[in-house]
Amino acid sequence: MSVPPVKKNVALFVTCLVDLNRPSVAFAAIKLLEQAGCTIMVPEAQTCCGQPAYNSGDKKSAKEIATQVIRAFKGYDYVVAPSGSCAGMIRHHYPELFKDDDTMMVEVTELSARTYELTSFLQDVLGFTPENVRLEKSLTYHDSCSSLREMKVREQPRAMLGAVAGLDVREAADSEACCGFGGTFCLKYSEISASMVDTKIDNLLATGADMLAAGDLGCLMNIAGRLQRRGADMKVVHVAEILAGMADGPGLGEGET
Structure with missing residues (x-):
């Protein structure tokens, strides 16, 4: 560390x-x-x-x-x-x-x-890499639009996830595509948003990964909700929870009615 x-x-x-x-x-x-x-x-x-x-x-x-x-x-x-x-x-x-x-x-x-x-x-800024974190799972990562395009965040979370022992990171096709949340976009254009998140989910599930991580909760909530409605089995967590060794609890949407 x-x-x-x-x-x-x-x-x-x-x-x-x-x-x-x-x-x-x-x-x-x-x-x-x-x-x-x-x-x-x-x-x-x-x-x-x-x-x-x-x-x-x-x-x-x-x-x-x-x-x-x-x-x-x-x-x-x-x-x-x-x-x-x-x-x-x-x-x-x-x-x-x-x-x-x-x-x-x-x-x-x-x-x-x-x-x-x-x-x-x-x-x-800090050159930080987590140590002594283990997670025996496969994971795919979603790049949120704001993180990727405004804040230029792509390699940083992947580099730190690569330091997590036992974690198999798998890239999804078109990982940089929008999930359809887009803040108020998903409310104004719900049908388009639903189509976009379905395409995103198809690509995520095709990786065969156990888990999905991202750095923006809006995207994660949108994807987790659609996964639940489709009956798909993929745990959804924020990347910080994995890096901090706190990903053992329920994922987003789990246990909700």
Whole structure:
């Protein structure tokens, strides 16, 4: 395990979906960051990143939410989210929201520069690789659109998964294709979304893998829900849960009615 010589003061951006649907992802992220030598804070004042409002065209509400986030995460060395979607909103879309506000742009630019997706931060900033983690399973990985295209995250999670003893990582065909979630897209265009996730699932199941992992809970919830409706047997977990040795519990959707 590579640990930096100086501890970093890191604020965890938990995300709404993790907070409400899969808190274990936040605990796994904290465990990994602490193993990597970071001091972790979870600001109580944090809220949604504002992406649902932004995607729906409600720029006024999105700016109000973003202002709250900017204030809540001021003063930390880094802001890390177990979601490329939320990290991408802060890093790439906050500057767009405040482009006409010179005063706010100073703080927005500063926050954007120190905001990272979890696996990218662990690999690219800290050079961290997990040790003493074993999982005797086969796994396939889904690249979320925001992580891949906005945050340039692809090799980082795969490199760390490669350090998990006993894990057989299998690439699915068209692994970089959208799962159909797309935030509000799945609500506005539900039939198209369903067709996209069915294609995604066909490719995932073709690998014969026991498990699916990804770095964005929105994608995982969308895929897990469709897998359940199709009666398919594939456990769905966040990549942080695997890397932290916390993937033994139920997957997303398991035990739900």
